[in-house]
Amino acid sequence: MSASIDITLPEDQLEGTSATLLAWLVKPGDKVTKDQPVAELETDKVTMEVASPADGIIAAQLVREGDEIAPGMVLGSVSGAEDSASTEASPSESTEQVVTAAAPSTPTCNGDSGMLLSPAVRRLVRDHQIDLSGIEGSGKAGRVTKSDLLEHIAGLPQTDRLIxxxxxxxxxxxxxxxxxxxxxxxxxxxxxxxxxxxxxxxxxxxxxxxxxHSTMRKQIAQHMVESLLHTAPHVTSVFELDMSAIQRHRNANKKAFEAQGVKLSFTSYFIAAVVKALQAVPEVNSRFHGDALEMFHDANIGIGTALGNDGLVVPVIHRAQDLNLLGIARRLQELTDAAYSNKLKPTDMRGGTFTISNHGVSGSLLAAPIIINQPQVAILGIGKMQKRVVVEEINGVDAMVIRPMCYLTLSIDHRALDGYQTNKFLSIVVETLQNWS
Structure with a gap:
């Protein structure tokens, strides 16, 4: 009889943060295969699955739904394949040694009996009275995922979509x-x-x-309080930006980008300008330590992405300095699409060195301070683009003209940065965008 193998959450999956067990996807005594999802976790950023480490039978479930899970924690165990015969022969004997988790009392809906379904999928099945027999799952072993159901629902007549x-x-x-x-x-x-x-x-x-509160909302709250009140003294500088140049460039090039399957958004231009400014002012692309300032060589740009009432996530464009405008726009589109469809992976949100909050997309003109995404030392805020009357000197004469303007803010950790670096950084961002060609 072989020894049991622990089901654990790898240490590198959460970057030191914690998660909550949403649901067990299997029961004690169930047969599982290696890499089959056996549990679903929720962090402040993503919903993720924990896979079985080997073929065998679920021998123990040591945590209950709703329990907090730390990296490296043992969630349960899987007995070896050679134990299958004895376990099947005496199920009562094996289950006596199992610590069971409280299973959700979710009613079976329209043909989902026996299927391996996550809680989110079961909610969709119940709310929309979906017959799963006609849906081909894209998950492991043909498992029906949330994305499969959302795609199916999108194809239903409008009157059938919501209960x-x-x-x-x-x-x-x-x-x-x-x-x-x-x-x-x-x-x-x-x-x-x-x-x-x-x-x-x-x-x-x-x-x-x-x-x-969801796990995401609780951890967002903790992260915000920790950053603003316990870690970094926040200071915000405000600049004004004329977006005429990038507006012209976008209008002239968006169809060419679309022909390559890429949407050219204004955010892509801001990312490119931020990369240039970070290279000129490396102190902004850094992490504060008690005895040193750690300045990063790669510009890993996080993009704050709101998920309605569920909270927000910050997917990261890694090594943005190696990408041109097309590459930035393509990667940005991939990450935002993944965020809205709940397909972000933990690796998509690791390693950020600087964050952009484009709060203007929802109508905000100015937000200050925007809370710094620790352990970074600064965050850029982009306000709503709005036509405003500004004064310009034309042929030596002051004139009132209408321009598409927006406010840019840089909230900084005043332990690491001063006004000199802050204003130099913003000046480069503004100059780059206003002279885009």
Whole structure:
């Protein structure tokens, strides 16, 4: 009889952060194959799966759904393949040694019996009354994924897409409200965002609704407080940018980019300008240590991406200094598409050295300070582009002209940077964009 093999979360998967166990995808006594998903975790950034380390049988589940998981933690174990016969012969004997996790009481819906489904998939199946028998899964071993269902739902007639949730009961007691159906919204660029509530809301006697925080929201809150109040003294500098040059360039080139399957967004120009400024002012592309400033050679640019009420993620364009405008636009599109469809991998959000927050896409003119994404030392904010009257000198005479303008902010960690580096960095970004050709 071979020894059991531990099911663990690799240390390098979370970069030292923690996660929450969303669900076990298997039960004690189930046969599994190597690399088959056996558990689903949620971090402040992504939902990820933990795979079986070997072929065999689930021998133990040592953590329960909702428990916090740290890197390197043992979640359970898999017995060796040669144990299969004895385990199958006496299931009662094997299950006596298993620490079981509380399984969610999710009703079987339209043919999903026996299928390996994540909680997010089960919610979609239930909310839309989907028959899974006609859907070919793209996951491992033909598993139906959330993306498979979202693609299927997008092809349904509009009247069949949503099941309306009943109204919240008006009562003096706190009672669970029904789970809301999938919410579909669009961001300022027209990208559709699918939002799934992760917890049931409750109604209070005071005429309010309580929405439990997701793991992502809890960790975002902790990260923001830690950065602003406990780590970095924030200072923000504000510059104004005339976007006429990049507007002209984009209008002249966006069709050529589209012919190559790439959307040319204004954010791509900002990333290119930031790379140039980081190379000129390397102190901004750094990390503060008590005894030294660590300046990075690669410009790994994180892009803050809002996911509606679910929170935000920061996918990273690695080694952006090696990419031209087309390469930046292509990689940006790949990462944002992955973010909105919940397909980001942990590696997509590691190693960022500088972050851009394009808050203007949702209408904001100015935001200050934007909280620094630790352990970085600065974050660039981009406000909404808006036509404004400005004064320019034309042929030696001041004239009022209309220009597409926006505000740029750089929030800095004042331990690492001063006004000199801050204003030099912003000056280069503005000069690069205003003279784009």
């Amino acid at each position: 309306e949730a009943p109204a919240l009961p008006k009562t003096s007691e706190r009672k669970p409200a029904p789970e809301a159906a999938t919410v579909r919204t669009e961001n300022a660029t027209g990208q559709r965002i699918e939002q799934l509530p992760r917890a049931v809301e409750t109604v209070t006697t005071g005429g309010s609704t309580l929405r439990p």
